[in-house]
Amino acid sequence: MTDYSTNMRLKLPVVCIILEVILIILFGVLVEYNDHTDAKNWKKNNTNINDMENEFYYRYPSFQDVHVMIFIGFGFLMTFLQRYGFSSVGFNFLIAAFSLQWATLMQGFFHGMHHGKIHVGVESMINADFCTGSVLISFGAVLGKTSPVQMLIMAIFEVTLFAVNEFILLSLLDARDAGGSMTIHTFGAYFGLMVTRVLYRPALNKSKHKNCSVYHSDLFAMIGTIYLWMFWPSFNSAITSLGDDQHRTALNTYYSLASCTLATYGFSALVNHEGKLDMVHIQNAALAGGVAVGTAGEMMLTPFGSMIVGFLAGTISVLGYKYLTPVLESKLKIQDTCGVHNLHGMPGVLGAIVGAVTAAVASSSTYGNGLEDVFPKINQDFTASNQAVMQIVSLAVTLGMALIGGLIVGFILKLPIYGAPPDTLCFEDSIYWEMPGEEGGHEELTTVKSADETEKLNS
Template structure:
């Protein structure tokens, strides 16, 4: 039953924000240092640093502008979609720096956490997993709940990486790219626990128009253009062959995804027209899939086939799965993260498995397959269990969830000068 009181967060949001920032600052005082070993004295070092900084900027634009504008597709949720994205990303990056430093230290002989471009990129990728999870509950949660969701999600994702790297000795580059699967399933489970009848079959404010759709398309373009940097940012510069392979493969996969997303959207439309929501989301599915499989993809045609299959499954999922998920499982996925991130991510995992098996001896293939399956099972189980627990925690009435009629509406949290009453 929806709450009957006003969803004012006057005390809760500032108190939580001040508390978290105070804790972060104190932890940074005692544990975090600037990495002065990242020398830029020689010409080679300066070139390496500038290339790393350019990739960092690309990922930075994706996190704050790409995901931010992409979430503005709801006609009355533009302020919240972009504003809460910035709030959650800023909080998540700080927490991810600390969590990565404590659990995944680069220098095992020191207790200090060193900040450099690599650690910042890793933190932003962890924040991306939180933003993916947030996409499933957009419009149905307040900023206090979103901050708490992000803190738990980043913690769970870093812990899952620690388990994969420590117990299964998984490749760090491969394990961090599982962020799409972890974040999507985490968010879907939170949305399932927080489900409310007031948004079924479709909330009256859950709609888009030409202006909001154009802003969302702008966010998609930022993500689409910079996704090669997103996938290749953590590949070492001295491994030039792998880095170029990842960049070119990601670009080709994304290019195919655009063509297939538009084609499938028109083919399965009752009026034979392209659905902009399908294009905004499914055009990115190739980048998600190739990101998980990138260390095993060495041929351009393989990258293109992965993009083809990812866009096909993603667009069909948007066309049919979202409504069926709501009716069959009472799970409302606002941004369709299951179709954009989870399904293409699992497709990329399967492609990685098959490609590795074809190039591995039969005696080792079974061991590799079992190892690969355990990596996925641990990721899926941890994301779903932690997502369910987080949903139960956020369901507590103390966090003041907005009323059903205030879902997908900026007026619950933002000032509008034309609506201010003089007192």
């Protein structure tokens, strides 16, 4: 069932082991504990320091929720394909484990070195997971059509570009984007869409019968959906300022998602001829509300505002799945396996715009002394309007970086050396995985069918 080109016997070990050895060497040279994790520095100035004030206790629960979203959320969300569950969870796992290490270095480099060293702690862990999320969004666009080696190569470049883009937005443009509507979702989606465009397969319909779900695979995917949905308030609030900011962000996200869910169910039934709900919408569009408050969530968006944004996000996401995805495929040759344009692309752009608008109306009368936590740059010389402009410029920069980056990386990934699957074997685990035996389950079905066929031939 495999031919030489998809054989990973040498390719995958070489890439995994070389990358990890490089990572280990770079960590040895460049990485140090930060002051909250180093035994010496934590008590350097004050031996009576209150251990309960260590940043760990105020960030780690959020980190673990984000971690679950990255590994269970994204991993299981993509198991909806009937014969690609091992690869969905398994490659998600591999790519994420690599990306979070590489992101620690890239983000550490751009976020500012300390005497030539990168400092790590729970905040760097969250940031690394965030960057990983962006790579996994792109993975969703090309799901089923790429080899694990291709995905690791993509991750090397995408993590690097992510860090550059994040640096431009947050450090040069002073944009606010705590939950990553722009840096994570918009960037990951349009990068992935461009990659899948470059990797366009005209004969992909040869695997068409595998590019769909079965009953149990849809239930596995719902595990991913629900975890993403539940923990999104933690995602958006994980690196905001402590106190009311973190609290408010979680609250806004909670309401946005709840509102988005009702919109999703409503429109999913409406656009179906028989009024039946579509699992693709429920699994994906119901999450768009989290994406769309990624920028404005920490601001004084109010529950009211959050719910409006969530409602819009769910609506455009369902409509996107129904009407836009087929057009993107037929007209623009964008084969977007998971529909990341509908879940991350359009809601990400919506989130960026909502963030700009919300920033534009920020004022001391609304934020009081809390203004500087949310908008540290706003003062007499730099008005709320300036902030809004920076938010919009950031969106444009992100789109540009993602599209150009995806274009270049797409061509790199097109080289016929990574063991990508042939058109006939896309969306199929068995080319990269040792498959379980024939007793029971899906495999037996095949056997049963073959037996039936044999019977027919014999009779």
